[in-house]
Amino acid sequence: MAAVVLSEAEKLYIVHGVQEDLRVDGRGCEDYRCAEVETDVVSNTSGSARVKLGETDILVGIKAEMGTPKLEKPDEGYLEFFVDCSSNSPELEGRGGEELGTDIANTLYRVFSCENSVDLKSLCINPKEHCWVLYVDVLLLECGGNIFDAISIAVKAALFNTRIPKVRVLEDEEGTKEIELSDDPYDCIRLNIDEVPCVVTLSKIGYRHVVDATLQEEACSLASLLISVTSKGAITSMKKVGKGSLDPESIFEMMETGQRVGKSLHIALQKILDEEENLGTSRPKVGFLG
């Protein structure tokens, strides 16, 4: 991750601030920066979303394509994640960003590995033969700290925005199956995102932990916990990152904080997605030129 270098005195200032629940930008330990969410920003995708969380800028595009189901799950579709961080900084160009990209992609696979997160059976067209594969492409446009949370919010928003065309399977006399796409472009199926989890990263700074760390705060934290939480507060996966160690007591505390914060995150996100949906076509599209 592109990290900033800080002097010892600056790090000390940040650590003491966190102990007193007053971070450098005035937030408390459990406050998020103001986030901007917009869906349907890329026109030739099935669904897309852009999330700006402080300095962090993420773009997610989802394309639905037809493929063959996996052997062990013949009546389900699946998701494929690909993360690109090359536009972030010179050191992440080419091969450099690959390590970070695969790391993020593996985390996303883990977060979505829970069976209920996305209704994969609805993505099946013909068991064992055809199914919808959702290719989720994540673009890290700018890294300002806390990229995992921003990515998971963007993926959830993009899944909400995804429209998969309805298909009918026709069987003729010889038994060969033909797939017919509906003529109406608005005739499509939407995904149910109620169970899609969001990632909450809790960084341990000093004796306390903070949510939504900036780059400077990440430089002061030795260990972090990534928790994926659903809207009902159920934890679907957990991962510890960083070279420092975490006390089991503090892990429990961080999990509780993660659940609380995760639920608020889902409520806020659902509210904004519904608001955007209700505006319909009258919504002023900002995109990348705002």
Added chain:
Amino acid sequence: MAAVTMRLPAARAPLDSSTPRGGEKHLVAPGDTITTDTGYMRGHGTYVEDDKLIASVAGVVERVNKLVCVRALKGRYNGEIGDIVVGRITEVQQKRWKVETNSRLDSVLLLSSINLPGGELRRKSAEDELAMRDYLQEGDLISWHRQAEVQSIFSDGAVSLHTRSLKYGKLAQGVLVQVSPSLVKRQKTHFHDLPCGASVILGNNGFIWIYPTPEQKDDEAGGYTANLEPVPLSDREVISRLRNCIMALVTHKIMLFDTSILYCYEASLPHQIKDILKPEVTEEIVLEAQQRLLDSEG
């Protein structure tokens, strides 16, 4: 209680400044024709093509008699001699340090240019060379001012720095804000002790350092022993508020100097510190600060 706010993006409308200050500014983009009059000399940011003077950067056209140049709105720091800058040590080399100052090249700080702890002034010996990391390490922040360049060594244009006075030196606890160098107004002094309870160093290179005002002006410290005691909560609130106000002014491209920062701080007092960065609150306090600045100008 966790606070999570999300919003839909809104295209940012420029602040309505109904009274043009000092006449209309001639803004150009790269490729715009400035003038077709051939009597002008071309300065920085312009080039001549087909007898027309064309801008090569986006900025404001400045004319001094026959010289026309374009001052870019956003760019790396191009220093003048005598500027105050805040920088971060990136490398420790033989007899000198490399410092990052948001300019095209890293600046150079020679071992012979610094004051040793305790205020000693003596020739630096071989032991001092080996102990360079004890004074300044990678990651440390320092404030100093620019000296004339030594022509033979720095013919590549790198900037030479100079921290002779005890007022400059290593910075201790505080917050660094990085802004574009074009937003920092040139003033007589760049070290300000604001009445709200914190102090600010407005580096000409766009690095702004906000720190708690030291109680007594400690001249013997020499600037290398950092005060590592926790900063009290009241000072922290002032510093966080100042940091958010500076970010608000930067978002709306207002020039940064002690009065503008102070007016913005006073306008932000009714709001909570973390709310200052919300777009609607930012706009409100910046408009109020701008209005006060216009009123005070006359």
